[in-house]
Amino acid sequence: MATEIKVPVLGESVTEGTIAEWLKQPGDAVAADEPICSLETDKVAVDVPSPVAGVMSEHRASVGDNVEVGAVIAVIEEGATASAAAPAATPAPAPAPAPAAAKADTPAPAQSEALLNPAQTMSPAVRRAVLEHGVDPSTIKGTGKDGRLTKEDVLAAAEAKKSGGAAPAPAAPSPAAAAPAPAGAGRNSERVKMTRMRQTIARRLKGAQEQAALLTTFNDCDMSAVMEARDKYKDLFAKKHDIRLGFMGFFAKAACLALKDVPAVNAYIDGDEIVYHDYVDISVAVSAPNGLVVPVIRDADKKGFARIEQDIADFGARAKAGTLTMEDMTGGTFTISNGGVFGSLMSTPIINPPQSAVLGLHRIEDRPVVRNGEIVIRPMMYLALSYDHRLIDGREAVTALKIIKEAIEDPTRMLIDL
Structure with missing residues (x-):
């Protein structure tokens, strides 16, 4: 049937x-x-x-x-x-069992994930096959459209690896091809159609620039207290909650304080109305193979550090594997984007419509600052809050960012809701 x-x-x-x-x-x-x-x-x-x-x-x-x-x-x-549906293919001879030494060379899951190149477009099925078989996708020639890898390409490479074989070597160049290339040769161009996701990202970001009155306010933040707390409790935290204590949990909780005190930063414009929220759903910008995605931590204001860190770790893993769902990225009242993991010193992030504000985090570096009349070295981070000036006044934006800065510099404020 x-x-x-x-x-x-x-x-x-x-x-x-x-x-x-x-x-x-x-x-x-x-x-x-x-x-x-x-x-x-x-x-x-x-x-x-x-x-x-x-x-x-x-x-x-x-x-x-x-x-x-x-x-x-x-x-x-x-x-x-x-x-019954197609001519039977001639069965290939079964490969000889791989020697023990070859099996030992199979990368562990963590090593396999390191093989994934964020710049290489792969479907969820292909990515799963790469992780399962521990093959390096950069060494495989894709047979799909525009040279993309298919699941069959990965399985064939994995089979060749198991049998101790290797991918076919490129044919030796002919004498004519071996001749020195004329000056200017090798300057090739490639035209690749944008993926649907990349088209959507481009459209939404350009729409944010055209529709919102974007403005960014900056501040710097002394990370000493958070780093000390993290170093002191990270082992106990990991033992109890089975998750690493990172910095995003601190910033998410600090943002919740700011958004409760300055409701406009947690709101958005809908036509000629303003929609306010009595909850905080934080979108966390995550780098995925096909572009930036923003899964949402629901009710972040009601969650503890462990649950927030678990949500973030889960989003990161599923973004790499390409298994995030539409529901994961629906909604969100405020966004946090951490460009510091890529080495960014300072940036002006663009809001994630229809939201009205986004917090940009950057790299931590030792800088000289003045404390009690003396120049000292402190681990400092620049913070950036981009916002829609149609809804959020400068005073409100600066106040919200100042609350986040103070909460990070004195984490006790997060415990006593100050």
Whole structure:
């Protein structure tokens, strides 16, 4: 029996997606709930699973096609077998068991994650295969559209690695090719279509500049107290909560204090009305393979440090794996973006519409400052608060940033809600 596979509901206000990669080709066997294709939306890439077991009969859409929710994209012959649907391929001889030394060379999960290059576009299925098999994607030649890696490319590389083989070496250059290149050669250009997510990021950021009256206020912050508290309690914290104590938890709690005291920074404009919130949902900017995403820590004002750090760690891991959902990134009343992890000294972050403010964190570095009439060295960080001046006055923005600075410099304020 033929079963049509339709584009599933992708989330609120999302009506279509783009076929990023077919994970199953016509003639391939498909298990129930097994992903058959990767679908890229404005916010995330999602795998479309098969509701039945059978064989992929046909594709109704091609890679790069825009497909609406509910559209038929494939047909699966339920209950069929791969041999019945397509000519059987000549089975390849089973590879000899890998020697123990080769098995020992397989990277651990943490090492495998280090192989992932944020600049290399990969679907969720491909990324999972890279992590599972511990292969370096930069050494694999992609056979997909525009040279993108497919799951089959990764599996073939993993099989070659297990059998002790290697990827085919490039053919030796012909004598003509070996001749010295003329001056100016090698200046190639490549035209690559923007992914749907990158198009959305570009549109939203440009829209924020055009619609909001953006302004940024700066301050600097002495990180001594937070660093001392972190060094003193990080081992106990990790032992009790099984999570590392980072700096983002401190800044999230400090931001909650500021947003409660200055409600306009936690609000947004909707037409000719202002929408205020009695809760704080903090969007945390996370670097994902296809661009910047902002998953949301719900009710951050009601959560403790451990839960906030756990949420952030979970978002980071799922952003790398490409498994964040639409629900993870829906909403948010305020954003924190940490450019310091990449070495940024100072920046003017752009707000995340429809929000009205974003806090930018930067790198910590020792600088000379004056304390009690003496020049001393302190670990300092520049803080930046960009805001929509249509809603937030300068006094409110400066006050909010000052509250965050004071809470970080004296963490006791977070405990007594001061």
